[in-house]
Amino acid sequence: xxxxxxxxxxxxxxxQQLLTEFAEHALxxxxxxxxxxxxxxxxxxxxxxxxxxxxxxLQGLRFSRGKIIIGAATKISEIAVxxxxxxxxxxxxxxxxxxxxxxIRNSATVGGNLAYASPAADLAPPLLALNADLLxxxxxxxxxxxxxxxxxxxxxxxxxxxxxIASVEFAANARSAFYKLGLRNAMAISIATAAAAVKRVRxxxxxxxxxxxxxxxxxxVRCLHAEQFLxxxxxxxxxxxxxxxxxxxxISPIDDIRASAVYRRAMAxxxxxxxxxxxxxxxxxxVFAGKKSADExxxxx
Amino acid sequence: xxxxxxxxxxxNGESRVLHTAAHSSLLNLLRDNGxxxxxxxxxxxxCGACTVLLDGIAVKSCVILAMNCDGHxxxxxxGLGGHDRLTSRLQKAFVEHGxxxxxxxxxxxxxxxxxxxxxxxxxxxxxIRRAMSGNLCRCTGYQKIIDAxxxxxxxxxxxxxx
Ligand SMILES: Cc1cc2nc3c(=O)[nH]c(=O)nc-3n(C[C@H](O)[C@H](O)[C@H](O)COP(=O)(O)OP(=O)(O)OC[C@H]3O[C@@H](n4cnc5c(N)ncnc54)[C@H](O)[C@@H]3O)c2cc1C
Ligand code: FES
Ligand code: FES
Numbered sequence: 001x002x003x004x005x006x007x008x009x010x011x012x013x014x015x016q017q018l019l020t021e022f023a024e025h026a027l028x029x030x031x032x033x034x035x036x037x038x039x040x041x042x043x044x045x046x047x048x049x050x051x052x053x054x055x056x057x058l059q060g061l062r063f064s065r066g067k068i069i070i071g072a073a074t075k076i077s078e079i080a081v082x083x084x085x086x087x088x089x090x091x092x093x094x095x096x097x098x099x100x101x102x103x104i105r106n107s108a109t110v111g112g113n114l115a116y117a118s119p120a121a122d123l124a125p126p127l128l129a130l131n132a133d134l135l136x137x138x139x140x141x142x143x144x145x146x147x148x149x150x151x152x153x154x155x156x157x158x159x160x161x162x163x164x165i166a167s168v169e170f171a172a173n174a175r176s177a178f179y180k181l182g183l184r185n186a187m188a189i190s191i192a193t194a195a196a197a198v199k200r201v202r203x204x205x206x207x208x209x210x211x212x213x214x215x216x217x218x219x220x221v222r223c224l225h226a227e228q229f230l231x232x233x234x235x236x237x238x239x240x241x242x243x244x245x246x247x248x249x250x251i252s253p254i255d256d257i258r259a260s261a262v263y264r265r266a267m268a269x270x271x272x273x274x275x276x277x278x279x280x281x282x283x284x285x286x287v288f289a290g291k292k293s294a295d296e297x298x299x300x301x
Numbered sequence: 302x303x304x305x306x307x308x309x310x311x312x313n314g315e316s317r318v319l320h321t322a323a324h325s326s327l328l329n330l331l332r333d334n335g336x337x338x339x340x341x342x343x344x345x346x347x348c349g350a351c352t353v354l355l356d357g358i359a360v361k362s363c364v365i366l367a368m369n370c371d372g373h374x375x376x377x378x379x380g381l382g383g384h385d386r387l388t389s390r391l392q393k394a395f396v397e398h399g400x401x402x403x404x405x406x407x408x409x410x411x412x413x414x415x416x417x418x419x420x421x422x423x424x425x426x427x428x429i430r431r432a433m434s435g436n437l438c439r440c441t442g443y444q445k446i447i448d449a450x451x452x453x454x455x456x457x458x459x460x461x462x463x
Pocket of ligand 1: 037107
């Protein structure tokens with residue numbers, strides 16, 4: 001028997017009130033694309049559903065003083081059509097292009113994608129690579145949490161009972177990129193994803209780099225070993241074998257219905273190379289010296 | 302049983318006050334109240350048969366919480382055909398191209414195509430395929446559907462340019 005109650009939260013004040021009142025029984029519902037599937041499949045029951053889709057303060061994206069701030073209830077479709085994000089945070093914009101299908105993107109939200117904490121959440125790797133922070137709200141207080149500290153396991157986050165994601169913010173980085181491998185070109189849950197954000201200094205070496213992957217561990221992960229390996233290297237002469245060696249330490253893929261762990265392990269460095277190459281502003285042939293001359297890789301050149 | 306809640310919304314231009322369970326989907330709310338033109342396929346967000354317009358934007362009604370639509374406006378294919386010019390043109394093109402066989406996917410297909418074209422969708426077969434990638438058809442093999450949408454897109458482009 002399904003047993004739910006519903007409360008609409010018209011504004012931030014009322015949502016904080018409701019979340020405090022019902023604590024671990026409360027379940028915010030934004031777009032509903034995860035929640036409704038779980039209710040239908042019997043994975044969820046006996047919850048106080050809190051409607052947050054009408055809260056104006058949680059909507060929209062803004063750019064101020066080099067920072068991009070995105071409200072938690074902002075739709076994926078708004079990310080996908082944003083010229084600002086295409087230019088200033090291409091990793092996130094690219095992830096929105098290949099997220100589900102255009103109709104799901106019209107209702108699915110940024111906050112819902114992160115809070116559901118699927119290992120395959122497509123917005124997680126780009127936002128990790130962009131070093132995003134979450135603004136979390138609770139009655140009587142708010143805190144900023146690095147996204148890197150947010151994901152604890154499958155569907156498990158650092159959100160406390162009564163806490164809400166209000167927004168996600170990060171510094172713009174035009175040198176960022178994302179790649180998704182799915183079973184189809186559209187409407188596919190990820191087999192593996194990779195995101196990269198880099199800073200280069202004048203001599204062409206990498207002075208700062210953040211890498212993240214999805215669907216290769218119980219949670220979206222930062223790839224710290226691979227980052228360490230790349231620091232100080234010339235962006236246009238990366239040894240792909242050594243990168244793959246480093247990446248092994250960052251991921252722990254499993255077999256599931258979409259792909260085997262072996263396949264994921266084989267594809268992870270390929271996706272990561274593409275993301276890094278794109279972020280560095282070149283094609284994979286140029287950036288990865290090991291791939292030999294450019295014309296070998298290009299058909300009909 | 303969880304008790305039923307009251308919900309007020311506009312459906313196809315008409316203000317309605319209805320009753321629903323706290324966890325009902327918008328799809329179930331609509332079908333429970335006789336809007337059978339909204340089709341129930343997978344109820345997982347995968348097939349697109351249940352696509353409707355919510356505040357003018359195409360959504361899959363099976364993955365929308367009905368109560369979240371309190372105070373909002375919904376349009377189903379019946380509230381669009383004959384009222385909205387673009388929808389009528391798409392319907393005509395679907396018929397002319399034989400893009401309808403059993404018809405189960407058609408309401409969702411037409412609403413998804415309309416959403417694409419209203420957002421400056423081009424007459425580009427690849428783009429159209431991507432726009433419709435969340436709408437499944439078990440009968441036509443898609444080609445005729447793509448042809449129908451392409452034709453309307455091309456007409457719209459020539460009207461703007463010519
Ligand atoms: C057909 C289909 C295809 C999909 N394809 C993809 C895909 O390609 N890539 C992908 O990453 N995902 C995909 N998803 C999953 C889903 O669409 C996304 O995770 C989506 O972003 C969830 O957002 P929502 O607003 O619909 O979440 P909801 O279902 O409303 O909520 C999801 C969870 O987040 C919580 N929550 C929501 N907002 C907040 C908030 N502000 N603060 C705290 N908690 C909150 C809810 O309580 C709930 O636990 C797909 C889903 C479907 C049905
Ligand atoms: S019934 Fe809603 S997408 Fe299939
Ligand atoms: S016409 Fe039968 S499912 Fe499309």
